[in-house]
Amino acid sequence: MKKLDTNSNVYTIIYATIIVVIVAVLLAVVNQVLSERQEFNKKLDVQKQILTSLNIEYTAENAGDLYKQYVQEDSTDNGLPLFVATVDGAKKYVLRLRGRGLWGAIWGYIALNDDKNTIFGINFGHESETPGLGGDIVTAKFREQFKGKKIKNANNDVLSVAVLKTGTLAPNGQEQVDALAGATITSTGVNDMLLSSLIEYTEFLQEVDEATYEEAQVIKIIERENNETN
Amino acid sequence: MALSQKTKETLLGPLNTNNPIVVQVLGICSALAVTVQLKPALVMSISVTIIVALANVIVSLIRNTIPMRIRIIVQLVVVAALVTLVSEVLKAFAYDVAMQLSVYIGLIITNCILMGRLEAFAMTNKVWDSFLDGLGNGLGYSIILVVVAFVRELFGSGTLFGIRIIPESWYVANGGFYENCGLMVMPAMALILVACVIWFHRSINKESK
Numbered sequence: 001m002k003k004l005d006t007n008s009n010v011y012t013i014i015y016a017t018i019i020v021v022i023v024a025v026l027l028a029v030v031n032q033v034l035s036e037r038q039e040f041n042k043k044l045d046v047q048k049q050i051l052t053s054l055n056i057e058y059t060a061e062n063a064g065d066l067y068k069q070y071v072q073e074d075s076t077d078n079g080l081p082l083f084v085a086t087v088d089g090a091k092k093y094v095l096r097l098r099g100r101g102l103w104g105a106i107w108g109y110i111a112l113n114d115d116k117n118t119i120f121g122i123n124f125g126h127e128s129e130t131p132g133l134g135g136d137i138v139t140a141k142f143r144e145q146f147k148g149k150k151i152k153n154a155n156n157d158v159l160s161v162a163v164l165k166t167g168t169l170a171p172n173g174q175e176q177v178d179a180l181a182g183a184t185i186t187s188t189g190v191n192d193m194l195l196s197s198l199i200e201y202t203e204f205l206q207e208v209d210e211a212t213y214e215e216a217q218v219i220k221i222i223e224r225e226n227n228e229t230n
Numbered sequence: 231m232a233l234s235q236k237t238k239e240t241l242l243g244p245l246n247t248n249n250p251i252v253v254q255v256l257g258i259c260s261a262l263a264v265t266v267q268l269k270p271a272l273v274m275s276i277s278v279t280i281i282v283a284l285a286n287v288i289v290s291l292i293r294n295t296i297p298m299r300i301r302i303i304v305q306l307v308v309v310a311a312l313v314t315l316v317s318e319v320l321k322a323f324a325y326d327v328a329m330q331l332s333v334y335i336g337l338i339i340t341n342c343i344l345m346g347r348l349e350a351f352a353m354t355n356k357v358w359d360s361f362l363d364g365l366g367n368g369l370g371y372s373i374i375l376v377v378v379a380f381v382r383e384l385f386g387s388g389t390l391f392g393i394r395i396i397p398e399s400w401y402v403a404n405g406g407f408y409e410n411c412g413l414m415v416m417p418a419m420a421l422i423l424v425a426c427v428i429w430f431h432r433s434i435n436k437e438s439k
Contacts, residue, residue: 012297019304023311030315034322041325132387132415182412 047071050094053109053123054087077204085111092120095201099193102185103128106137106193112151116205119161122146124190134186145177151198151205158205160198163191241362244370247435251374252428256342261375262420264334268391271379272372273320273327274334279368281312282344286364288312289352296353305348306339313338343367378423386414 005011047067051058058066071094073084083094093116097108104127111120124137136142149161151174159174165184170176179187198205250256257278264274288308289296296304317335320328328335338344347367352360383389388396388410400408413419 006295006297007299012300015295015297016300016303019307023307027311027314027318030318034318037322038318038325041321045325045329130415132410132412 049109049123049125050083050085050111053094053111053121054085054092055111055121056087077201080200080204082201082204083109087120090114095197097124097193097197099189099196101126101129101137101189102134102183103130106186106189108193110146110194110198116208117150117152119146119149119151126186129186130183134180134183134189136180136183137186137190142180149175149177151175156206156208158198158202160191160195163187163194237359237362240359241366244363244366245373246370246431249370249374249431250343250346250367251371251424252431254343254346255428256346257371258421258424260334260337260341261371261378261424262417263337264331265375265379265382265420266386266415267383267389268376268379270327270330270334271375273324274331274338275368275372275375277316277320277335278338278341278343278371279365281309281316281338282347282368282371283361283364284312285309285344286347286352286360287357289348290355290357290360293353301353302345302349305345305353309344309348310339343371374424374427377427378420381423382414382419385411386419 006015044064048058048063050071051063051066054070056066056070070087071083071085073082075082075084081096085092085094091114093112093114095110095112097110099106106124106126106129108122108124110122112118113120122143124143126135126137129135129137146161151158151160153159153173159172162170162172162174162176163179164170164176165187166178179191244250248254251258251261260274260278265271285305285308289305292304313336316338317328320331320335347364351363355363380390383391384395388394388401388408396408398404400406402409
């Protein structure tokens with residue numbers, strides 16, 4: 001048999017075609033087989049993040065069950081994801097945050113009390129912030145600061161919470177937390193992410209149940225009177 | 231199993247005298263990117279070792295059929311297919327690690343060690359030798375990655391595999407005297423550490439030059 005000329009044009013083209021088809025089929029099959037598991041992982045990852053934002057401790061095994069137990073509603077508001085959970089009998093709303101850090105994407109979930117104002121808990125994630133510096137946004141120490149802060153002012157405007165260097169004052173009089181030392185750009189990223197993501201939810205956040213709103217006003221008046229008498 | 235002199239050379243050479251990173255100076259970029267902590271460095275090492283060994287075997291198997299003009303493209307397709315496989319498997323079975331390594335798994339394709347070994351060895355050698363060569367080079371790469379990651383995680387974060395080694399109470403924040411070395415977590419430090427490894431390696435291997 002004559003030896004095949006592996007350098008002819010026809011052979012090269014046929015060879016390339018066969019290789020590409022084999023690889024394409026192989027990858028398509030693997031993707032099909034594994035996609036269910038990957039989707040499950042992706043969902044579980046989001047569920048874990050939401051649990052963290054709700055201050056619920058979980059292990060790798062019970063995360064899925066805990067999520068089912070606490071989170072009742074998984075809906076969207078104007079195309080934005082919105083989760084409704086009940087923790088210790090109180091209703092919580094969980095909103096998604098998305099932004100940009102120093103090296104790549106940062107994201108998170110923020111849990112609000114049913115006044116749609118007070119932060120109940122928060123969770124951050126990042127793609128490639130510097131470990132030990134910007135990467136510290138995921139630590140409990142940084143996240144704890146947000147608890148109990150208000151994201152709206154008395155006029156029901158969404159102002160978010162400012163992330164600022166210790167000693168600086170928030171420009172619009174909103175509540176603030178301390179930025180991470182040595183991670184200015186990541187901290188600014190978190191600040192911008194909170195503002196831009198919460199602004200997207202403005203309609204949902206401002207639409208407050210009358211009763212809750214009035215109650216808040218009454219509390220505010222009482223507080224003011226107390227301050228004056230002091 | 232007794233290894234012949236040549237086999238030994240193929241497998242063990244890349245671990246020391248012909249190390250891909252410190253002697254051939256290939257694959258530096260990923261060595262900088264994934265060595266902040268040990269765990270991703272180890273997963274990266276295992277992934278690269280598996281991929282380079284398998285790619286070597288596959289390319290060696292089809293080496294006589296590959297048209298010379300498109301050989302680089304064929305090698306690239308083989309590597310890309312394997313990398314995609316590894317990435318899919320990691321996403322399915324080790325999601326956390328896959329997220330941590332993010333783009334670097336995909337970037338194994340561009341790791342010079344792979345193309346280097348395929349072009350320099352697998353294209354002209356038998357399957358078994360190519361497998362050993364791939365394995366050896368993968369392991370040679372792994373050694374350096376693990377050494378660099380060990381130093382960087384220990385001094386940069388005070389942990390190893392995420393487990394605390396330097397006690398919390400030593401830190402200045404908790405009234406101690408110790409502070410993590412911030413430079414260790416920066417990519418530049420990986421380069422300096424790799425340079426130190428090269429320095430050390432060359433000074434004990436003088437006669438082989």
